[in-house]
Amino acid sequence: MSILNINNVHTYYGNIHALKGLTITVEKGEIVTLIGGNGAGKTTTLRTICGLLQPREGDVFFNGENLNKYKAHEVVYKGISMVPEGRGIFTRLTITENLEMGAYSRNNAEEIKEDMERVFTLFPRLKERRNQVAGTLSGGEQQMLATGRALMTRPTVLLMDEPSMGLAPVLVELIFDTIGQINKQGVTILLVEQNAHMALSVAHRGYVLQTGEIVLSDTAEKLKNDPTVQKAYLGIE
């Protein structure tokens, strides 16, 4: 059984048909990437999975359980966590408080403390600034915080929406390194990216999304060498 199974999902914004029968499967332990241009429906897909949007048709299964009946704040308790597009940092809360919000769904103070230390080991820069208000962080540091905060829920599946957006190349490297590390610790990752090059180098498999439909899906290796992908998303003529 796949850990995540998005089955023929149709999502609308009012009359706008944003997802047109999307089917995606993610196996346990994988990094799967979803690439596509602006407005393809990548964010909509992630928001549908985590319950912020309800599909009008189709289902999202997590470990075989249909998630449609759950609200966003309940989905977290199932083990799905998201790093939203644009990071969604609570700018007026401190870094520690942001991480505590990540652990909102949990109660064991000991474990929460351990996990916070783990996040600080992953991102030492956050540790130095732990009592600083998060709005003062740089874009890269905010991305680290958003990632750390999502890890604080102890997810089995992590959804990431364009983590490389607006970051300098060095930081993009760092973030993708971390994605690999998180995955090695046993977290399944569904990664949305416009930076197809980086995404395909870290992922095992990928899907290409175009105006709400999957147009291609294969292993990352094959997608990288696919001429249409190279032309449209990798800038190779």
Next chain:
Amino acid sequence: MRTTLGERLTDWAISGFMWGFRILIVFIVVYGTFSTLSSGKYTGEQWIDFIIFGISQGSIYALIALGYTMVYGILRMINFAHGEIFMSGAFSAYFLATWLDKMGFIDANPALGLIIPILFAMFMSASISMLVERIAYRPLRNAPRLVPLISAIGASFFLQYTFRGFFGPGVYAYPPIKALQGEWVFFGIGILKSQVIVAVSAAVIMAILYVIVMRTKIGKAMRAVSEDKDTAALMGIDVNRIIVSTFAIGAAMAGAAGVLYALIFRQVGFFMGFTPGIKAFTSAVLGGIGNIPGAMLGGLVLGVFESIGPALFLDGLGIPRPYQLKDAIAYTMLVMILLFRPSGILGERLTSKKA
């Protein structure tokens, strides 16, 4: 951007008028203050009295203002029924206190005679406010901003006339706490006990609130929800529950304020929430709406201003009954803040994103 001559002239006229208005107000205040002080009509002790009264009245405004500011912070909505939530608390406490008083409980136990009605008022206000949120606001959460505002005004009238219907248009005398009558003398200056108790109680309640908002899990969640509801939900925060809690906590502050108000002014009535409600709203705007320390500060500033204002600058202008104009000070301040510094003292500029 290209502008026509006519548009530029209009701009000049408006900004000229605004400056004229500012200068006029500054002139009135400075001239009035100067002429009052040079006439030496009031003694130092009187000024201290004004200030103490201002602080205790201001701390009541501050307590009520917290509810406006917290609800605004989380929903970007002005809860115009909040003054009536304050009234409901005071009214509920009145019935309990009268009953306790008849049993001789308040005389025997003045401290509990104050605290128990306060707790009861907090509970009643919180319950009523949760109902109002559920019935009048939540179904309109995604409606245009004007709609919940109208609903709030409806809820406000509904509460006023429900109380009027049950208890009539008259006012009731809140039972006095005998131990709190009279004065304490500090450094040779007599200060009304009730005013001190009101200011101290309000300070304690606000300190508790501050700790809740800054330190507890629910307080942090409230701040997270006020910034970004979707992301808060992604953390596992039940946004609706946090919104209801915000209403309840803000209402509890207003309920407590209702009892403190009754303690100073000794009256409760169905219409009692209107003026303090507007004053507290002014305080919240003055401090920067959405900003919790701002609401506390705004309440105190308005309370003191209102208390010393009539003597300080209205009297000096030769106005025969300056105290009659007390309320006008608050309204003038509200208009001036909205015109000249909509962000209030501590508030950030309202960006189009937040507004």
